[in-house]
Amino acid sequence: MMSGTAMRSATVLLAALLFVALCPAGRAAEFYVATDGDDAAAGTISQPWRTLGHALRQLGPGDTLTLKPGTYKGAPVLNLHGLEDSPVVIRGADRDSVIIDGTLRREGEYAGGRDGIKLENSSWVVIENLTSIGAQRAGIFMVHSHSITVRNCLIADNGVWGVMVDHSPDVLVEGCDISGSGREHGIYFSNGGTDRAIARGNRIHGNSACGIHINGDPDYGAGGIISRFVVENNEIFRNGRPNGGSAINMTFAQDGIVRNNLVYDNYAGGIVVYRDTPKAPNLYSKGIRILHNTVWFPEGQGRWTCAVQRESHHQTVKNNIFVGGDFGTYCVMPDSIRGHFSDNNVIWTYDGQLKLGDTRVDISYTLDAWQAMGHDVNSVFADPMFVAPEEGDFRVRPGSPAIGLAEPVGVVHDDFEGTARPATGATAGCFERPAMPE
Numbered sequence: 001m002m003s004g005t006a007m008r009s010a011t012v013l014l015a016a017l018l019f020v021a022l023c024p025a026g027r028a029a030e031f032y033v034a035t036d037g038d039d040a041a042a043g044t045i046s047q048p049w050r051t052l053g054h055a056l057r058q059l060g061p062g063d064t065l066t067l068k069p070g071t072y073k074g075a076p077v078l079n080l081h082g083l084e085d086s087p088v089v090i091r092g093a094d095r096d097s098v099i100i101d102g103t104l105r106r107e108g109e110y111a112g113g114r115d116g117i118k119l120e121n122s123s124w125v126v127i128e129n130l131t132s133i134g135a136q137r138a139g140i141f142m143v144h145s146h147s148i149t150v151r152n153c154l155i156a157d158n159g160v161w162g163v164m165v166d167h168s169p170d171v172l173v174e175g176c177d178i179s180g181s182g183r184e185h186g187i188y189f190s191n192g193g194t195d196r197a198i199a200r201g202n203r204i205h206g207n208s209a210c211g212i213h214i215n216g217d218p219d220y221g222a223g224g225i226i227s228r229f230v231v232e233n234n235e236i237f238r239n240g241r242p243n244g245g246s247a248i249n250m251t252f253a254q255d256g257i258v259r260n261n262l263v264y265d266n267y268a269g270g271i272v273v274y275r276d277t278p279k280a281p282n283l284y285s286k287g288i289r290i291l292h293n294t295v296w297f298p299e300g301q302g303r304w305t306c307a308v309q310r311e312s313h314h315q316t317v318k319n320n321i322f323v324g325g326d327f328g329t330y331c332v333m334p335d336s337i338r339g340h341f342s343d344n345n346v347i348w349t350y351d352g353q354l355k356l357g358d359t360r361v362d363i364s365y366t367l368d369a370w371q372a373m374g375h376d377v378n379s380v381f382a383d384p385m386f387v388a389p390e391e392g393d394f395r396v397r398p399g400s401p402a403i404g405l406a407e408p409v410g411v412v413h414d415d416f417e418g419t420a421r422p423a424t425g426a427t428a429g430c431f432e433r434p435a436m437p438e
Helices: 004-022 052-056 367-372
Strands: 030-033 064-067 070-072 075-078 088-092 098-101 115-120 123-128 131-133 138-143 146-151 154-156 161-166 172-174 177-179 187-190 198-200 203-205 212-215 230-232 235-237 248-251 257-259 262-264 271-274 289-291 294-296 306-308 316-318 321-323 330-332 341-343 346-348 386-388 393-396
Touching: 030 052, 052 064, 052 075, 098 115, 115 131, 131 138, 138 154, 154 161, 161 177
Parallel strands: 030 064, 064 088, 070 098, 075 115, 088 123, 098 131, 115 138, 123 146, 131 154, 138 161, 146 172, 154 177, 161 187, 172 198, 177 203, 187 212, 198 230, 203 235, 212 248, 230 257, 235 262, 248 271, 257 289, 262 294, 271 306, 289 316, 294 321, 306 330, 316 341, 321 346
Antiparallel strands: 386 393
8 A cells, every 4th residue: 555655746746747748838749730621620640620720729839730731721820829948830841832822711800811821919939831922911920929930931922011020029030032012021020129030041022112121110109119130141132113112121220230131133222221200300220230241233223232311320331242323332321420330341333433422412422531531441442243243143253352351240250151251351242252263
């Protein structure tokens, strides 16, 4: 017979095991959805559920929901919470054949399909390896959420935005292909509090306005500033038609890093920092580091490769390659010079004339005047010698003035391709290694 002490110990152990079994963090499981499934089934690989909406309501921390190939209605994701070490994962079995079709009538609150997937009041959720197309508003929309990852998704031909992030900090958009946004931007990090946003390794193209827009927008509260963001290793091209907007656009944005991006053949601006006027005269953009980017316009196209405007200040612009720009290759307006620093850049125009400023408003600097203010003392005004920019090859050829020009910066260790940057004598622009001679 078990002693009283042994019985008490066994009871405690049983209670602990039951707690672990019932605790959301300990119950991690893998569930499945298929277009020929049944919401009354068990949700296993052999007995999958049928609808995304039903499946999402069953998930908790650590769970993974795999969507089998097929076309699905979108669904709202409300109050879905994982944990930092056990997020909820919503995963397509195959990106190209798992499709959230925003044109299909949706169940529940958002019948009619404003967004492909909308996350609201949710946290520690990963969405990966699927396609979201044809929504009236956004392919993926996040609002009043935090710690959301969108990875390796194809997001195309949605009515307003590809990915929209609203009042939601700690969002990562990584390795996605985002195109065809009908009215606005590929990625929109919007409204105060969307801090520590990261856009990394995405291919963003053919959107009607900006490729990436970062906008704290004081009109919508929460401090009106987005801070400590990172935009890195993105390929951003052919955005800004017909509605304008820069490839990388930042307003009411502070203390961010823009590094190793390849920006080419866009129709409006390249990399632009500004503040919307006359909004919030006490707020502004500041402290953004623009490092090791390559920005190119074909002749006669685009506004500026890089511009800092409208009372923005304390920006750093180093180790970049800037080519072309119809309004001026590199523009820092007089109201934004305070605390500004730029150097070790390659700057070039097709007619060989230095364009520092904005030709539309007759503001320009001579090289002597610009360098007398401490800017671009070690920069080079010369053709960077790209291999074949019209064909999308922006590596530089041997002998390029970009080789060895860059000065090391502590927040850039690798290049666009993941090649390590040397401690000294690095190459300006997003590619470290020059093309090998034929």
